[in-house]
Amino acid sequence: MNRLALICAIAMAAPAQAGGPDAAALERLVRQDCGSCHGLSLxxxxxxxxRAPALSHHDRQSLQRLxxxxxxGTxxxxxxxxxxEADAAWIADYLLNGGME
Ligand code: HEC
Structure with missing residues (x-):
């Protein structure tokens, strides 16, 4: 395998890396679980x-904590x-990047 093919193979395997956030599962959780209170389209x-414009007073870290x-009390x-922590950071990015639009 030449070097370029090897890099491509690694890049394609990356989203499935073991132990990292499972994007499909987290997207489902945001829509279903967060959506049950925040509305189906958030x-x-x-x-x-x-949605992203409503979160301008947050950054990735404050959202992850929240x-x-x-x-x-709410x-x-x-x-x-x-x-x-990685899942929550993924969701924070997803919300800040307007994942639902
Ligand atoms: C049981 C209902 C419920 C569920 C489920 C829920 N939330 Fe909330 N969420 C609330 C309420 C109520 C508030 C407002 C709290 C307050 O008064 O400050 C809130 C506040 C927030 C805020 C702060 C908004 C802001 O402007 O500061 C964020 C971000 C948030 N929720 C994200 C999520 C995410 C992401 C999920 C799913 C992982 C989720 N919530 C699930 C009820 C819920």
Whole structure:
């Protein structure tokens, strides 16, 4: 295998890397679980609008924390029992990059 083919093979294998966030599963979780409170298109419901323009007061790290720890005293639950730090960072990026649009 020449070097270029090897690099291509590695790049194609990368999304399935063991132990990393599972993008398809996380996207499903955002739509179904987060969507159950924030609305199916995340425009808001019981919880507020969490589409990218509504999150301008957050950065990736503050969102990651908020997802892991929830908002105490509100219905926004902590997701730490279900998500790893990497999963939460993935969701933070997904929301900030307008994944739902
Ligand atoms: C049981 C209902 C519920 C579920 C499920 C839920 N949330 Fe929330 N979420 C809320 C509520 C209510 C608030 C508002 C908390 C407050 O008053 O500050 C909130 C707040 C937030 C905020 C802060 C918005 C801002 O403008 O600061 C983010 C981001 C967020 N949720 C993301 C998520 C994500 C991502 C998920 C899925 C992993 C999720 N939520 C699941 C109810 C929920």
């Amino acid at each position: 425009k808001g419901g019981l919880g507020p609008d969490i 997802i892991l720890d929830g908002v105490p 219905p926004m639950p902590p997701w730490r029992p279900l998500l790893t």
